[in-house]
Amino acid sequence: MASDILYKTQTATLPNQSEGMVQLSNDEFNNIRKLVYDNFGINLTEQKRSLIVGRLFKLLKSYGLQSFQEYFNYIKSDTSGQAMGELINHISTNHTFFFREKEHFDFLNKVVLPGIESHPKKNNSNDLRIWCAGCSYGDEPYTYVIVMLEYFKAKYNLWDAGLLATDISEPALSAAKKGIYSSERIRLVPPDLKNKYFKKIGDDEWAVSDRLKNEITFRRLNLMNQSFPFKKQFDIISCRNVMIYFDQPTRDALVNRFYQHTTPGGYLFIGHSETLRSDSCPYEYVKPAIYRKGDV
Numbered sequence: 001m002a003s004d005i006l007y008k009t010q011t012a013t014l015p016n017q018s019e020g021m022v023q024l025s026n027d028e029f030n031n032i033r034k035l036v037y038d039n040f041g042i043n044l045t046e047q048k049r050s051l052i053v054g055r056l057f058k059l060l061k062s063y064g065l066q067s068f069q070e071y072f073n074y075i076k077s078d079t080s081g082q083a084m085g086e087l088i089n090h091i092s093t094n095h096t097f098f099f100r101e102k103e104h105f106d107f108l109n110k111v112v113l114p115g116i117e118s119h120p121k122k123n124n125s126n127d128l129r130i131w132c133a134g135c136s137y138g139d140e141p142y143t144y145v146i147v148m149l150e151y152f153k154a155k156y157n158l159w160d161a162g163l164l165a166t167d168i169s170e171p172a173l174s175a176a177k178k179g180i181y182s183s184e185r186i187r188l189v190p191p192d193l194k195n196k197y198f199k200k201i202g203d204d205e206w207a208v209s210d211r212l213k214n215e216i217t218f219r220r221l222n223l224m225n226q227s228f229p230f231k232k233q234f235d236i237i238s239c240r241n242v243m244i245y246f247d248q249p250t251r252d253a254l255v256n257r258f259y260q261h262t263t264p265g266g267y268l269f270i271g272h273s274e275t276l277r278s279d280s281c282p283y284e285y286v287k288p289a290i291y292r293k294g295d296v
Contacts, residue, residue: 004243022060024053031057035075040088040168041254042245043226055090089169096139098181099188101240104269105147105237107290108236112267113151116235119265128161128233131261133223134242135165138216139185142208144238145215146189146197164234166221173218179208223254233263240289241271252280259283262293 013266024032032052032181033044044052059072074198075083099105116128128148132141141163149156167173183204186194198206221228239260259282268283268291270276276283276291283291 022053022057022067024049024068028072031072032068032069035072036087036091039084039224040091040222041250042088042091043247043250044091046073052091056087059086059090066079076259085170089171096136096241097185097188098139098143100139100143101271101272101289102110102188102238104238104289105143107287108147109151112236115265117152121263126159127232127235128159129232129263130163130236130238131230131234132163132165133221133237133239133258135167135176135218136169136172137181138172138179138208139181140238140240141165141176141216141218142179142212144236145212146193148215149211150193159163161215163216164219165216166219166223168220168222170185170220173220177213177218179213181206181208224250226257228257229260230261233266235263235266236269237262237266238269238271241273243270243274248277252277255281255283259293264293265295266293267291268293 022080029049029052036042036044049263056068057072061067063071063074065071065074075087078084081229090163121127130141130148132144135141144163148161152159152161165176180201181198183206186206189198194206197212199209201207214288223239239254239258243254246254255268262268262283266287270289270291272289274289276285278285283290283293286292
């Protein structure tokens with residue numbers, strides 16, 4: 001997570017050396033905040049006021065606009081959706097790395113995959129479906145595929161397996177598809193797996209193998225959609241460190257949509273800094289950040 005910038009209560013400003021100061025008034029802040037909430041479910045609290053100025057200032061000036069009100073009007077008048085997409089690309093934070101919150105991947109390897117392997121589905125299918133909702137730059141979905149390949153090894157080809165990775169940010173998805181990462185981003189990947197699934201292409205750049213890329217489908221998806229276009233349910237839905245941006249009603253509604261798309265006995269993974277309310281969560285609590293849908 002990016003650190004919040006200090007803000008002023010009435011207005012937030014950022015210096016523009018050639019044109020003085022650009023201010024974000026209360027009305028402008030509330031307009032942008034409502035726009036982001038209504039379209040993306042992200043709850044921009046008062047503490048985010050100066051963060052908004054910092055992230056949107058260059059974008060505003062690139063349009064040749066003189067105020068945040070002009071910028072708001074521009075977004076509302078743009079019927080192509082491009083301006084709205086650029087807004088969320090600048091507002092959202094994408095901080096991730098391979099094997100982040102390793103407990104999930106250990107649980108996948110020691111509990112989830114053995115359970116799926118030893119208990120055939122009622123329709124005798126070998127489907128194994130994972131959805132990374134809010135996949136950011138791809139570190140997380142590629143990590144899931146590594147764990148699956150390492151667990152099943154030669155038997156992997158017997159499974160109709162794969163992974164869907166979605167995000168609202170087009171730049172993040174574009175970077176994920178390229179699959180090029182710094183040494184820092186892959187620092188937690190064990191050396192043998194790094195040699196197996198990555199190729200060094202520069203002084204500090206590593207490219208994921210085509211073997212990993214071929215197992216992932218990247219798609220743009222807004223989690224605020226009231227329905228999701230999936231015909232089959234998922235064995236695992238991973239939505240980690242995404243719902244921290246949502247208020248409680250938005251979080252509850254999203255979890256219920258996830259539940260509808262989870263196969264009986266399937267799992268929901270969330271971030272370790274997140275919790276679900278027991279009185280409104282349809283999943284069974286397993287352990288911190290891991291929930292399970294009951295067998296039906």
